[in-house]
Amino acid sequence: MADTRSNSRVAALLIDLQRDGGDALHRQIEGSIREAIRSGRLRVGTPLPPTRALAADLGVSRGVVVEAYQQLVAEGYLTSRTGGYTEVAIGSEPAVPAEPAAPVRPPLIDFGYGRSDVSNFPRSAWLRSIRRVLADAPNERFLYLSGRGMPELRQALADYLNRVRGASVDPDHVVIVNGYAQGIALIIGVLAGSGARRLAVEDPSADDDARPVAAAAGLSVVGVPVGEDGIRVDALERTDADALVLTPSHQWPTGGVLSAESRAAVLRWATRRGAVVIEDDYDAEYRYDRAPIGAIQGLAPDSVVYAGSASKTLAPGLRLGWLVVPGGLVDAVAAAKITADRGSPALDQLVFADFLTRGEFDRHLRRMRPIYRRRRDLLLTALRDRAPLLRPAGIAAGLHLVAWLPPDLDEATVVAAAARRGVAVHGVTPYRLSSAGPGGLIFGYSALSESSIVDGVALIGEVLDELRPES
Structure with a gap:
């Protein structure tokens, strides 16, 4: 049977012919294909169009293309199969080898923070939602929509956040974004455009989202020290900040929970200043030893932008996030979203809406809480038994905890010594802006096996014993 792949797999081949040039047409075709192979644009095994089809595309006789193909076959660039099937026979020319870099050995155990256990992603339930959406979604949902996002998802999120987080959400004030990073960038851009000049952030706090975006927008960043119970009011x-990024339900990284009195004081400050509070509710769904704490947005929806995402609850690769924006800002944020990328993928939004409304999200969280709690409990036991010099804090919720070092141990020295043992753990100090504070280690536990947690803490315990031998 003749090989039919040349008809079923090939795409168009870009060749620019200069008909008024000096080179013959077949040589121009040869040169274009040869350069594409050398540069790697045509990879080994790529099927080329049949000579008749390429000749029709280029407006030349078939004999011109045949002559070009035959020359490239003779040179070894192409190979021809029975039935006229032609494919690329060699790879691109290797680059001049650079001086070999020292190999980077990944850590044996990585206590990295901010991860969900994607091995437990609810694939079956998500697939059911995909099938329902593909079967039932109206055709117009796959056209361009407003910058706010799909109405089904905005309604589903409003219902969920009002029910579970004690928020006060109008679906028309929800803007769907591609995760927290895009959400904070849109908000800061809108605030800067409306005259904001200074952004306050918790100190310590994460530094990879709000701070660089604020600096790029021309805003100065002010750190506000964090105490045991969150930001110091x-x-x-x-x-004199115009906006504040806040993690009131589980301060990152210390784990402090902002008290009711402090929440009220923050909102009074915002009202007096005409400032905006940006509430990052990054892992509030995971709580173990405390009663649920509602979102601060529910207390002052006209002063608070609520930011959430599916990164910690489902998987960061989904790139699904949401903002609940005060009425005076929502149009500007939605317009900024359209400018950024014309809106988030329609199918993903509709699938998540179905997943939410059918209770699958709630079921997934109920299944994951005891898994993460077991890992947290195991980590606490290991710290008590194998690294008693460390003082854990922020343990009641979330996917990480902080363990404070005794004052006579240097944080950077401990982190480096642990790395030499094959254990990756972050210190708190790199996330401080200006305020001094004790050294500490950030232990993310959500994506580690139980044996890795125990072994990793044991190695860190050995490091601590070596650095602080018994007197």
């Missing part, structure tokens, strides 16, 4: 009162 007395220090906030002394700032």
Whole structure:
């Protein structure tokens, strides 16, 4: 039977012919294909169009293309099969080898933070939602929509956040984004465009989203010290910031929970200043030893932008996030979203909406909480038994905890010594802006096996014993 792949797999081949040039047409075709192979644009095994089809595309006789193909076959660039099937026979020319870099050995055990256990992603339930959406979604849902996002998802999120997070969400105030990073970038851009000049952030706090975006937008960044129970309101009162990024339900990284009195004080500050509070509710669904704590947005929906995402609850690769924006800002944020990327993928939004409304999201969270709690409990036991010099904090919720070091141990020295043992763990100090504070280690536990947790803590315990031998 003749090989039919040349008809079923090939795509168009870009060749620019200069008909008024000096080179013959077949040589131009040869040169174009030869350069595409050398540069790697045509990879080994790529089927080329049949000579008749390429000749029709280029407006030349078939004999011109045949002559070009035959020359490239003779040179070894192409190979021809029975039935006229022609494919690329060699790879691109290797680059000049650079000086070999020292191999980077991945850590044996990585206590990295901010991860969900994607091995437990609810694939079957997600697939059912995909099938329902593909079967039932109206055709117009796959056209361009407003910058706010799919109405089905905005309604589903409003229902969920009002029910579970104690929020006060109008679906028309929801903007769907591609995760928290895009959401904070849109908000900061809109605030900068409306005259904001200074952004306050918790100190310590994550530095890879809000801070660089604020700097790029021309905003100065002010750190507000964090105490045991979250941001210090007395220090906030002394700032003249136009916006504040806050993690009130589970401060990152210390794990502090902002008290009701402090929440009210933050909102009074925002009202007095005309400032906006950006609430990052990054892992509030995972709580173990405390009663649920509602979102601060529910107390002042006209002053608070609520930011959430599916990164910690489902998987960061979904790139699904949401903002609940005060009425005075929502049009500008939606317009900024359209400018950024014309809107998030329609299918993903509709699938998540179905997943939410059918209770699959709630079921997934109920299944994951005891898994993460077991890992947290195991980590606490290991720290108590194998690294008693460390003092854990922020353990009641989330996917990580902080373990404070004794004052006579240097944080950077401990982190480096652990790395030499094959254990990756982050220190707290790199996330401080200006305020001094104790050294500490951030232990993410959500994506580690139980044996890795125990072994990793044991190795860190050995490091601590070596650095601080018994007197």
